[in-house]
Amino acid sequence: MSERVEQEEIFSQVLRAGRRTYFFDVRATKADDYYLTVTESKKFTHDDGSFHYQKHKIYLYKEDFSDFQEMLNKATDYIITKKGSEVISERHQKDYKKAEDTEVTTETETLVEQTTESFTDVSFEDI
Numbered sequence: 001m002s003e004r005v006e007q008e009e010i011f012s013q014v015l016r017a018g019r020r021t022y023f024f025d026v027r028a029t030k031a032d033d034y035y036l037t038v039t040e041s042k043k044f045t046h047d048d049g050s051f052h053y054q055k056h057k058i059y060l061y062k063e064d065f066s067d068f069q070e071m072l073n074k075a076t077d078y079i080i081t082k083k084g085s086e087v088i089s090e091r092h093q094k095d096y097k098k099a100e101d102t103e104v105t106t107e108t109e110t111l112v113e114q115t116t117e118s119f120t121d122v123s124f125e126d127i
Contacts, residue, residue: 010034019043036060 011026023039038058045051060068 033062035062036065 009025010028013024015022015024019042021041021043023037023041025037025039026034027037028034036059038060040056042054043051044054
């Protein structure tokens with residue numbers, strides 16, 4: 001059973017992003033070479049006001065830096081190319097409507113318009 005012991009941080013940066021915090025930490029191996037850990041820490045608040053953090057960590061070693069950076073760049077470029085850099089979500093836009101909500105509204109409006117157009121005005125005096 002091998003237990004991974006965290007090495008002392010050599011260099012560290014923190015990115016706070018809402019409920020998430022990202023830690024970029026440079027650490028040293030036993031052979032005194034450097035590697036990177038990226039930790040995502042997400043805060044969860046309970047109904048009683050207490051909270052806990054959930055953490056996820058990845059380890060990046062120098063031999064993987066180039067491929068990792070290339071794939072990260074390709075993935076982020078793809079997202080920006082397909083969706084732009086503007087954030088589109090319920091959380092970031094108060095007037096955000098899901099595509100299905102918009103479709104339902106449009107279908108309802110069309111149905112109302114069709115019903116209104118086919119409605120014949122009847123006067124009770126005619127009866």
